[in-house]
Amino acid sequence: MPHPVPCAVPYAVVPYAPGAGPSAWPEELRRIAGPEVLERWGAVDRAPHAPRLVTVPGDGGWAAAALVTARPGTAYAKIVDAVGDVPAAARAVVAYAEERGLAQVVWEGWTVSGEDAAAAGFAPLRPPLPGGTGEPAGPRTGYVRWTAGEGVAEPAYYRQSTHFSCGAVTALLAQVRAGVVRPESLDREAELTLWRDATNFPACEPVGLGVAVRRRWPSSSVEVFLDTEEPVLLDHLDGDEREWRAVLQRASRADADRLGVPVHGRCLSLAELREAVEAPGRCRHVLLLVSLATMQGFDVPHWVLCHGAVPGAVVVEDPWFNTAAGETWVDAHLLPVADASLDAMSLLGGEVRVRGAVLIDGA
Known part of the structure; x- marks a missing residue:
């Protein structure tokens, strides 16, 4: 899948306050993010995955922002949601990942449409196989963009149903x-x-x-x-x-x-x-x-x-x-x-x- 040539997008990385409720978010964010998005962001303690906001400046505040996390020791960045000017937020996160030498950006499909993800150069991930205890927790859809080349062929995903299997x-x-x-x-x-x-x-x-x-x-x-x-x-x-x-x-x-x-x-x-x-x-x-x-x-x-x-x-x-x-x-x-x-x-x-x-x- 050819990647659009990213436009130069100025961005800033803002620390995320683990456990902060919607009322604790900066006014710039609450202007562009809906309450259901902020509720999801603050519903769990994301501290182990170094949560951060990648923000794009605009007139009088932020034009866009994305909550970004990743497991330690890995070479990817995950967009939980992008809000405001979604294409600008996606370009900013891709630039952020490329500057850090990360191999991949993935995007949880809570709010982004397949069309918007594709326009930003992301390909849809295969839906996970039904797990032994039902559907895996999380969004029904997800998207991936490799920062160089086509990445690797995608296998099926299945979540183990016990702690030992x-x-x-x-x-x-x-x-x-x-x-x-x-x-x-x-x-x-x-x-x-x-x-x-x-x-x-x-x-x-x-x-x-x-x-x-x-x-x-x-x-x-x-x-x-x-x-x-x-x-x-x-x-x-x-x-x-x-x-x-x-x-x-x-x-x-x-x-x-x-x-x-x-x-x-x-x-x-x-x-x-x-x-x-x-x-x-x-x-x-x-x-x-x-x-x-x-x-x-x-x-x-x-x-x-x-x-x-x-x-x-x-x-x-x-x-x-x-x-x-x-x-x-x-x-x-x-x-x-x-x-x-x-x-x-x-x-x-x-x-x-x-x-x-x-x-x-x-x-």
Whole structure:
């Protein structure tokens, strides 16, 4: 999709006051933003995502403004809403993103029309698949504009229905993108059935996840990368609770050997990850285990699907988003994560840091 050449738009970045109600907003903003927009902006504490207002000056005040947020460690900016002169606000946010070297701007479809988004150079995002507990929270529509080139091909998005089934969902999303699984068959039954096959109770560790993928789809090439032979994801447990899960992990390694799933005892490098997802003519995906400490503020292991790359960032699908911080599916879908951030957040553990990944190659 060709991007309109942006006009030079003067803009200013104004701090956003987390939790501020509509009455606390500057008069310049209340003149151009409706009460329902300001109510939505102040309904949650967006502080974890560095909320800010990108404003465009006008006669006697602001001609336009946009509330902009983003997860830490990522390479995108999200427009929650643009108010006033909407085209000017969109141009200002795009300029803001380009000046900061961000790969992408996304726009939640609360108030913007498809026509106005297209006129600003934004393409519509695919609506998310119905989640296991109903439609994902957030707007029904969303839009994306890559700051350079065409970005990457867009997969389907599905939100995990539990706090522990992220590994199963990323594997299913990879197979949907590869054409092995029909999008309409990705539902809670499929999610929990694959999780049951892969789980180390309740988490999915890398070898068990790789084995479950091979069992479910024998024609798919699967490789596991894990730079330790010790049990993983058990630092929070001790005694018998740790030991019986370690037994299951040893059993998964025996299953991998029996099924011919390679378990490489080394770290998958970021360069290798990028090479895998960028390979021309191949449909390769990396299920990557990361900590949510950077993006969400709590050090919990979590699986994401790496499926593409742009300069300076790897593009992932995150099957979970934090509604308490104002996130919607637009934050978690087609998400560019800065290379250095992804490299750091995918090293997990205590004193000894390890990286776990599952590479799936085609059907």
